[in-house]
Amino acid sequence: MRKIHGLFILLIIFTFLSKDLIAQLPVSKEATLIESVSSAEVMIEATGIYKSKQKKKKKAKKDVTEKGVKKAIEDARKATVYFILFGGTDPLISTPQERQRLDKYTSFFFDINNVNTYITFEETEFRKKVKIDGGRGIRVTKRFKINKELLTKDLEARNILEARAELAEAIGNPFIMVMPAVQRGESPIDLLRTNPRIKHAAAVVESYLTARKYDVIVPEQQAALSDLSAAQQSLAGREEDYAYQLALSIGSDVYITFSGTLEDAGYGTKKYAMAVRAYETTTARLLGTETGYSQGRQGEVMVSIEEAMNDAVDNVLSRITNYWKDDVKRGVQYKLIVNISTDFDEDQIEDIQFAFMDVVEEIAKSSKENIVTDQTLDYIIWCDPAKYDKSSKVYRKIKKAFKDAETEGTLRRININRKMILLKVDYE
């Protein structure tokens, strides 16, 4: 009997709590991203709904007249936060775990006083204000500017999102290289040098990423490629993919390529369409792609480029962040390429390969074998950041383990950067 009483009380408490949670969420949940105004703020057009709970129509209408607009505006404000958290193609809350953690704080995040702190601008006038359900409800649409950065920090402070600062502490922020996409055989560096629009677009991404405290580089020196020449043979089929080669040679974690075109938008205006793609450097795996559009304008191409780029890069960046968060869990990622001299015979090569495989097993939390040929070993390895937070440490360990294996070869390094360890094994 006591048990039944207890369950009953629990049920009542749960009902009240869930009611409270539901009450905090917006009714409408309808919002559209208008523009990424800056790296921290977005302009959102949101709809708010208020429906009277009065049963009699006359009372309901009176209720809507008295407090409908105020309540609907509050609902629209909440809808903006809801949209940033859960809406669009790249919401801040992207995993079930994050959603679970957020549920505990729903009442905090959707408390109107808290919601108001994220709103940095609200239009005075309405885009729309429409009575619904025969006057028993009202729907309003307004534009708001939301400080997404502040919302993100609040999520991080409550451990709903893994704080970027913590990620950075554990493994560092992803190192991002930005490059224009080019035709096969074309040099992105030349394009950056000669095309002011391309240069401007790169600068916009750079500005966007640095404002969010990412390490970012736009390589402008052809020399950066020189060290890679020795590894050419291992990059089968990618000889002319400059962006990939540059990313590897620079040692970025992720590289972003972009390309844009001006399109006719009518009335003598042109709009810029910007395609932004993000790749994992070590594998050239596509992490995310997004196309951003500017509004149609007469002239002012640079403004259109910036607008289109801001539109696209924000979404791509959130995909990079999600990738990075996942990858961090596996450890620090390195690309390991070993070039084996042709002077060895078959048995010697096998000894060398086994020695490498053993050492990879030893140092890596997990690994992925890309290429194993007589002359080349190509691995992606994920190491414990506590032990191998630098590629030089990995190299030292490999060198030592290789020596201990007493093979016929001598291990030497060709190039080591923060992402890639490029080694060769010479015959003594």
Place this chain on the structure above:
Amino acid sequence: MKKSIISVVLVLFPIAILLGQQGKYQRKSISSVESVWIRPGALQGLERFDYRFFDKMVDFYIELERFDYNILPEMMLSEFRDQANSLTEITPAAIGRVLEKTVAARILDILNSDDVKKNRGLALKDESAFQSFAATKAKSLGLTVRELEMLLNSAYIYLPYISSMKQEKEAKEISVEIQGGILWYQLAVDPGGNYSIKMLVGAKTSGLGRASIGAKNRFTGKPLYKEFKFGKEVLKTTEEQYAQYDAVLAWAKNLGVKTKEIDAFKLQAQIVEASGNKYGFPLGFSEGVHLGDGFHLVEFEEDRFGNEVATRVGFVRVTKTGDNKEDPTAYTYATQLLGEKQDIGGVVMEHPRLGIDARVKLGFVTGMNIPKKYTKFYLGTMVQVLDDDATSAFGANLTFAYNLAPIIGVSQTFLDLDIGFGIPIASYTNEAIEGNINAFIISGYLGATKKLWFGRSNLSIGLGGGVDRLTMDGELLDSTFTYSINAVGIKAVADFEMLLNPDLSFNIGAGYKFGLPPMSVTLTWGDEELELPIPLDEYEDLKMGGFSINIGINYALGELPINIFGFLDPFKKY
């Protein structure tokens, strides 16, 4: 009940949807291709049509503050005239085609010019665009494709036309009547830059002007129709010109209201401040809003098919006009007279009127004194009209009340021109009945009324002065006659008025007219008018005033074929 009183009109609202923001008036640019198009053979009896005065009236009443005006080169206008004149059949559609061939391209050039884009472009920007502008370190305020679409499709061409203008002369009376209207065309531009001229709307109206040759002011002795006043401007005229000007002014003023009534040109704005029954909205002098202007309160509602329809839910009147020429953020404030309270985001939509009310009252006057002996006079034979002394009368009044508020800055103050007609309650003598002789009182008063509003009702207090005329007319010795005893009077009235709809109100009131002793006796016999040398002290106890009670209606006019107080219009500044 309320619903039945307030006119609830459902209209599809495409404009707001097109503009992106509900209830926002975007400035339009207008062009004129011809002073006025006069139908061949339309002018009858006129010596000369005064184009200059006509243009002045069109400039004033049609080229409103809410428009930007595009000036077209004379060469292009004459090309339009040549092609239009060579049309075998003149129809609005045919004129539209000529406009498309002759002036459309030039208007498009004007709209595409940097100056126009710069000056009008800012007005097309919404609040969030300015926010982005500020946030992006003022990188761009150039026009976007949406704004360009609005700009390029906001050009209109108008063509006033006269289908008939007749001048008639009867004895010394000259009258001029104009029938005509205005055609509005819109320049439509598609994204590819192709343009066409579309007929938007046509409106018809009429104007009537009068003048009497040689008429003079009874008090000053100055000729009445030798100069035509319009604001501070005084134009020397002949009586014929005066009648013509009078008619043109009335006609153009009517067309001005009809232009404002066109949906695309109606001023509208969102309520951005709401406090009780007072609302603030972003319109003002820049758009030509004046004190006392009426606006409908409009609410958007979703019907069962999901369409958004606009419903009129109330009515407000401007109590303070925003000076947005000086301060672009200044709001106009209005007080709600009809409908339920609204909140911010509601839409106000202009309800254009002439600014003249017509008031009709029926009443009863008591306390007057018209002794029967004063209805006795000699016209070849001694005649007496009334058989009893009259101490009361039934009366009717027609008042044209011109809203002075935009001129003096005091809301709901009217200049009244009142015409009264009273029938003394007394029996007629047999000879009067046989001779078909009538006795009545005609009054002409000029006064002012101030209305004090509380909700949908008001108390109006009026003062006025004028002339009452006890008139007896009929036929004697084969000739018509009018025998009149004239007296100056002053009156005070108080009315309780209740608004039934934005235009119509019901009133009930009382007043007192203090009649001074008669000042003259006149006789018109046949065509001859004489002032009779009768000692006025003979009528010392004649009293045409008294206490009156009345009921009536007040109607805000949207059209009036005659010119009343039109000369005051240029003084509107509040």
